[in-house]
Amino acid sequence: MAAPTVERLARHVADEGRRRAPAAKVWITRDDERVRPAHVKAHGQTIPANLRYKLPKQVYVHGGGRGSDISGHTILAPGFDLARHPRDKELPPAQRANCRCLSITMLKLIARRITVSPVVVTGTQARAQVSVRFLRIVESEFGTGEDRGAHFLGGAVDVVAARLRARARRT
Secondary structure, eight states: OHHHHHHHHHHHHHHHHHHHOOOEEEEEOOOSTTSOHHHHHHTTOEEETTSOEEEEEEEEEOOSSTTOOOOOEEEEEEEEEEESSTTOTTSOHHHHTTOOOEEEEETTTTGGGEEEOOOEEETTEEEOOEEEOOTTHHHHHHBOSSSBOOOHHHHHHHHHHHHHHHHHHHO
16 A cells, blocks of 8 residues: 555655756857867766866967968867856856857756666565766755755655645644
């Protein structure tokens, strides 16, 4: 008898999580020879919208010496720069200046990835799991040193639990 109740609770948590889930965003380049190397690497990066993109660091290397006609070029360096969107004012000039990239928002992409496992009954216990598979989803839920957490799954559990407590008080 516990299995249907657990399944129903898990579905309620999943539904509330879907309502609270952040949007996703995708880094898109112009896909031509003028796109800088770090942005080529970031092309297609799809992350929760409450986080910053991770762009490989890049440095400009000057060309040949005095009197040389060899121009400089950009190379990737260890580490990464964080950006909320292309041309983010917090990016270094080598990442920001003349950037032609776009960030596209995808509203329900994360919500569609929330799933409920089948109920497992072991002895006197029944359990189900609500989960989401998405790049950097743990960072999205709990936050990072730079970005606030969305707390969409934890918040969903809180909301469903509050509804149960209110229902129990009424009966």
